[in-house]
Every structure is written in structure tokens, then in C-alpha cells.
Amino acid sequence: MSTVTLRDVKKAYGDTPVIHGVSMEIQTGEFIVVVGPSGCGKSTLLRMVAGLEEISDGEIHIAEKLVNNLEPRDRDIAMVFQNYALYPHMSVFDNMAYGLKLRKLPKDEIRAKVEEAADLLQLRPYLERRPRQLSGGQRQRVAMGRAIVREPSVFLFDEPLSNLDAKLRVQMRVEIRKLQRRLGTTSLYVTHDQVEAMTMADRLIVMNAGVAEQIGSPIDLYEHPETVFVAGFIGSPAMNLLDAAAFPGLSLPTDRGPLTVGIRPEHLVVADGGPIGATVDLVEPLGADTIVHAQLPTGDALLIRLPGNAKVTQGTTLSLAPKDEAAVHLFDKDTGRRI
Amino acid sequence: MPQTKSWIVPTLYIFFLMLPIYWLVNMSFKTTNEILGGFSLYPKEFTLENYITIFTDPTWYTGYLNSLAYVGINTVLSVAVALPAAYAFSRYRFIGDKHLFFWLLTNRMAPPAVFALPFLQLYSAVGLFDTHIAVALAHTLFNIPLAVWILEGFMSGVPKELDETAYVDGHPFWSFFIKIFIPTIAAGIGVAAFFCFMFSWVELLLAKTLTSVDAKPIAATMTRTASTSGYELGLLAAAGTLTIIPGAFVIYFVRNYIAKGFALGRV
Numbered sequence: 001m002s003t004v005t006l007r008d009v010k011k012a013y014g015d016t017p018v019i020h021g022v023s024m025e026i027q028t029g030e031f032i033v034v035v036g037p038s039g040c041g042k043s044t045l046l047r048m049v050a051g052l053e054e055i056s057d058g059e060i061h062i063a064e065k066l067v068n069n070l071e072p073r074d075r076d077i078a079m080v081f082q083n084y085a086l087y088p089h090m091s092v093f094d095n096m097a098y099g100l101k102l103r104k105l106p107k108d109e110i111r112a113k114v115e116e117a118a119d120l121l122q123l124r125p126y127l128e129r130r131p132r133q134l135s136g137g138q139r140q141r142v143a144m145g146r147a148i149v150r151e152p153s154v155f156l157f158d159e160p161l162s163n164l165d166a167k168l169r170v171q172m173r174v175e176i177r178k179l180q181r182r183l184g185t186t187s188l189y190v191t192h193d194q195v196e197a198m199t200m201a202d203r204l205i206v207m208n209a210g211v212a213e214q215i216g217s218p219i220d221l222y223e224h225p226e227t228v229f230v231a232g233f234i235g236s237p238a239m240n241l242l243d244a245a246a247f248p249g250l251s252l253p254t255d256r257g258p259l260t261v262g263i264r265p266e267h268l269v270v271a272d273g274g275p276i277g278a279t280v281d282l283v284e285p286l287g288a289d290t291i292v293h294a295q296l297p298t299g300d301a302l303l304i305r306l307p308g309n310a311k312v313t314q315g316t317t318l319s320l321a322p323k324d325e326a327a328v329h330l331f332d333k334d335t336g337r338r339i
Numbered sequence: 340m341p342q343t344k345s346w347i348v349p350t351l352y353i354f355f356l357m358l359p360i361y362w363l364v365n366m367s368f369k370t371t372n373e374i375l376g377g378f379s380l381y382p383k384e385f386t387l388e389n390y391i392t393i394f395t396d397p398t399w400y401t402g403y404l405n406s407l408a409y410v411g412i413n414t415v416l417s418v419a420v421a422l423p424a425a426y427a428f429s430r431y432r433f434i435g436d437k438h439l440f441f442w443l444l445t446n447r448m449a450p451p452a453v454f455a456l457p458f459l460q461l462y463s464a465v466g467l468f469d470t471h472i473a474v475a476l477a478h479t480l481f482n483i484p485l486a487v488w489i490l491e492g493f494m495s496g497v498p499k500e501l502d503e504t505a506y507v508d509g510h511p512f513w514s515f516f517i518k519i520f521i522p523t524i525a526a527g528i529g530v531a532a533f534f535c536f537m538f539s540w541v542e543l544l545l546a547k548t549l550t551s552v553d554a555k556p557i558a559a560t561m562t563r564t565a566s567t568s569g570y571e572l573g574l575l576a577a578a579g580t581l582t583i584i585p586g587a588f589v590i591y592f593v594r595n596y597i598a599k600g601f602a603l604g605r606v
Contacts, residue, residue, distance in 0.1 A: 050507060052506070072503075072506045072507045073508070073509035073510070085500035085504040088523055089522040089525075102509040102510060102514075150508075
């Protein structure tokens with residue numbers, strides 16, 4: 001049973017609040033991704049779970065045990081950092097074994113555990129090397145290995161892939177996900193990369209300015225963003241979020257006060273006599289699809305993602321329509337909340 | 340072509356740099372008579388007599404032992420005290436930390452001579468006069484700030500996540516500090532120890548003021564240029580040559596780390 005429960009967790013530095021009360025129940029074996037722009041408090045939240053930052057208010061339970069006042073080492077967690085934080089003067093083996101040695105496990109048991117983890121991570125040939133003799137991806141694996149051998153209740157990842165190049169990042173994110181499924185360890189993963197978040201998460205927490213804007217599955221967040229922030233943050237390219245006045249052709253409710261209308265670029269289709277007219281500014285052919293930068297008569301920019309190699313020329317005017325009714329998201333302009 | 344002549348300037352530089360050292364070594368193998376008798380580029384009457392005297396006469400070799408003793412105590416003491424201090428400056432934020440860090444260096448802004456008198460009286464009062472520990476303590480006044488400054492630079496180059504990983508891994512603080520952190524900044528400790536050693540090794544005034552017989556440093560012994568047998572310039576040159584050796588030895592071991600320290604902008 002390795003659940004994690006956050007109850008109205010708050011953090012303030014002096015009088016400045018940085019986390020405004022986050023509540024969440026994480027089930028055993030779930031992979032939760034905390035995502036948000038830099039400075040939104042996502043790392044602080046993770047560090048509070050780890051015990052590296054004090055909790056100003058609220059409760060954190062790990063494996064149904066209140067851990068507010070426990071030291072990091074008593075919380076039964078393992079953490080992987082962005083810069084790996086390997087012990088530079090120790091071999092890969094010792095790096096992975098050190099946490100076990102501190103727990104006074106018998107030597108042959110330590111060796112067995114480290115070797116098992118090394119096999120899992122394909123680190124067997126590197127056990128005697130020093131961290132500086134390894135590539136970035138290998139170091140990342142050693143950091144993972146160090147976390148795995150301790151068999152903690154919870155893995156905490158703080159942007160573990162941000163120091164890797166793009167190709168390796170994609171590869172490692174698949175590896176981490178597979179590994180986590182196999183081990184079935186509850187995981188909390190912080191990233192600023194929404195693609196990483198969408199592809200890895202069982203559930204996502206989107207954070208903005210210390211507030212958990214929305215918690216849900218990736219598809220849930222994509223299809224039903226609760227706030228303008230989530231709508232704009234999840235999905236690539238980002239959703240078009242414009243004043244209702246920019247879409248005079250759409251029939252929108254008029255009794256709800258000022259509205260923000262959101263339509264994803266991929267949910268716009270070319271339709272003769274469609275309600276939205278836009279002039280093409282720039283065409284980006286990506287092969288699988290085509291991104292069209294267009295301008296509405298009001299001067300607002302509109303992104304459109306057309307499937308395949310769409311034949312669109314610069315300067316022409318496109319007639320567009322939302323794909324279906326669910327493609328149009330309406331938000332209260334003042335509160336930013338979904339209507 | 341300028342390229343083909345490019346060796347001239349460095350060669351001249353090294354020549355002028357090495358000249359006084361060569362002359363010192365040259366003199367150390369001469370008899371005093373030859374030194375006073377005229378100008379010679381190399382020893383005409385080669386003699387090891389000067390060195391033999393130094394290694395056999397207790398007034399000479401105890402000078403070296405005394406110097407090594409207080410320099411050793413000073414280096415160990417300075418680094419041991421500076422390590423936790425530098426850790427605090429590098430890892431924690433506390434009221435006035437930046438000011439304190441800067442003002443640490445003010446001790447180095449005054450020439451050591453100004454402290455000679457207060458130290459002499461203080462140490463005499465507590466009965467530390469003419470002991471190795473007196474000189475070692477006096478030198479820590481200058482060396483601890485320097486060591487803190489150097490070590491803080493190296494420590495700040497170690498990501499804080501290393502500490503945090505260790506706590507999550509289950510290290511108690513001191514176990515982490517001694518087994519993980521100190522080996523990680525070993526280069527910095529080497530550099531700090533080197534600078535403490537060098538300052539203490541070449542500092543003459545305080546060392547001379549605070550000692551009379553039992554802890555008299557070699558540099559003080561060397562100020563005794565004349566004796567009953569007249570000027571002993573050969574002996575003095577030999578003693579001088581020997582004082583260079585420990586420094587050269589230490590520099591040899593930390594030369595790469597010093598380069599690293601310069602790269603960090605802290606040396």
C-alpha cells in the first residue's frame with residue numbers, strides 16, 4: 001500500500017504564499033505528473049513530499065502515514081534529480097549500493113539487488129566506472145538505479161530528463177514509463193514539458209502560480225480543460241484562445257457575460273461557407289500535417305492544423321468551421337473558468 | 340616571420356625568473372670565501388659543507404622542524420575550521436551572510452605587522468609565548484578567512500541536490516559531510532591547504548615576534564647573518580635553498596587543482 005495523500009498542502013516563504021493549497025489522492029502504482037511553467041511551484045510541491053522543504057500548512061501522508069514532521073530518510077521515498085546528483089568519487093556500483101549499505105543490509109544481498117537493477121537498466125558493463133566516465137543518458141540510468149534498489153514506496157522525479165538531448169529524452173521517457181509499470185511503484189514526476197507530461201502520466205496536475213488548476217487524465221485535460229490556463233498549456237500547438245468578438249460567425253451564448261472562446265488548431269476544418277474566415281499568413285508543412293498561421297478580420301492570429309500536406313497558399317482566405325460542437329470551449333473571460 | 344621568433348620572450352622571462360633561484364643554489368654550493376672573493380657563474384670549489392652543517396647543527400635544523408610544526412598545525416586547524424564555515428556560507432541563507440562573508444577578508448587587509456604587538460601581549464599573558472601553537476593560532480587569523488573564501492567557491496560548485504540525495508538516501512548529516520561531501524571537494528581542500536601552507540611558511544614577522552628559542556622558525560634563524568666566524572653566506576644560501584623545497588613540493592601536488600580554482604574565480 002503506497003498511496004500518497006495531499007490535504008490542502010500550503011507553502012509560504014515569510015508572508016509570500018507559493019503553494020495555495022493542493023489536495024490530491026494518489027493510488028498505489030499510479031504515475032502522476034505535475035506540470036506547469038517555471039516558477040509555478042511544482043518543484044516546491046515535490047520537495048515538500050520528499051521532506052526537503054517544510055510544509056507551512058496541510059498534511060502529507062505517504063503509505064497512509066502522516067509524514068509532515070519526518071526526515072526525508074524516514075519517508076520511504078527515492079528521488080531522482082535533474083542533474084542526477086551522483087556521488088562523483090564513487091563507482092556506479094557504490095553509488096547504487098550506498099543507500100543499502102546505510103541500512104546495514106548484508107553484502108551479498110546488496111550485490112544481488114544492485115546487479116538486478118543494473119541488468120534492468122543495462123548498466124551491467126559500467127558498474128566499476130565513475131560517473132564522469134558515463135554519458136548523460138547513462139548517468140540518468142544510474143540515478144534511476146539508485147532509486148530502484150532501495151525499493152521505496154514512492155519515486156519522486158524532479159525534471160529528470162531536462163538535461164538530455166531531445167532524442168534521448170524521448171527514449172528515456174519510454175524507458176522510465178515501462179520500468180515504472182513493471183515495478184508498480186507509485187511515482188510523482190515533475191516536468192515543464194507538456195508533451196512529456198501527456199505521454200507519461202496516468203493523471204496530470206497542471207499547476208499555475210501555486211494553484212493546482214486541474215487534476216485529471218491527459219485526455220480529460222485535453223478534451224475538457226477547466227480553465228483558460230489549462231486550455232492554453234495542454235496541447236501542441238496551443239489552443240486558439242480569443243475574445244468572443246473574434247468569431248462573429250459562431251453562435252455563442254450571449255447571456256453569460258464576456259467570453260473567451262477556445263478552439264484547438266486541429267479542431268478547425270476547411271468548410272465552404274464556414275463561419276470563420278481567415279487570411280493565410282504563413283504555412284509550415286510538417287509532412288504529417290500542416291500548420292497554418294492565419295489572421296482573422298479582427299487582426300487576431302489564428303493557428304490551424306490541417307491533416308497531411310494541405311495545399312494552402314499564402315494570402316488566400318480560408319473558410320473554416322469547428323469540427324464539431326465539443327471543439328468549441330467557452331470560458332468566462334473574467335474568472336478564466338470553463339462555462 | 341614572427342612565429343619562428345616566438346620562443347624568445349618566454350625564454351627571456353623564464354631566464355630572469357630562474358636567475359635568482361639559480362644564484363641562490365649556486366651560492367649554496369660555494370664556500371663563503373669564494374662568494375666574497377669574486378664573481379663566478381658556477382661553484383669553482385664545489386662544497387656540500389653548508390648542507391652538512393644545516394643537517395647536523397641543531398640550531399639550524401630545529402628551525403626547519405619548528406617551522407614545519409607550526410605550519411602543519413596551522414594548515415590543519417585553518418582547513419578544519421573553514422570547512423563547516425564555508426559549508427554554511429555556501430548552503431544556508433542567514434541574516435548578514437553576505438556582509439559577514441566579505442568582512443571575513445578584512446583581516447587580510449591589514450599587514451600582519453600591526454597584530455604583532457597585541458598578539459605578543461596576549462600570548463605572553465596566557466603563557467603561549469614561544470610555542471608552536473602560538474604561531475599557528477596567529478596565522479589562522481589570516482588563513483581561516485582565505486580558506487573559507489576558497490572552499491566556499493568549490494562547495495558552491497557542487498549542486499545542492501547532492502546533499503539532498505544523500506538525505507533522501509538516509510545519510511545523517513555528518514556521515515554525508517565526511518564520506519560524500521569532503522571527497523567531492525577534495526581539490527578545493529588541497530588548494531585551501533596549499534594557500535594556508537604558503538602564507539604560514541613565508542610569514543616571518545609574527546613568527547619571529549612570538550617565538551624566542553623553543554619554537555624559533557627557520558626564517559628567523561636565517562636573519563642571523565653574522566656569527567663569531569664572520570659572515571656565513573654559503574650557509575645562508577643553503578638554508579634558503581632548503582626553504583624553497585617544501586613549497587615546490589606542495590605546489591607540484593596541487594598544481595592542477597589551483598588551475599581549477601582559478602577557473603572558478605576563487606583563488
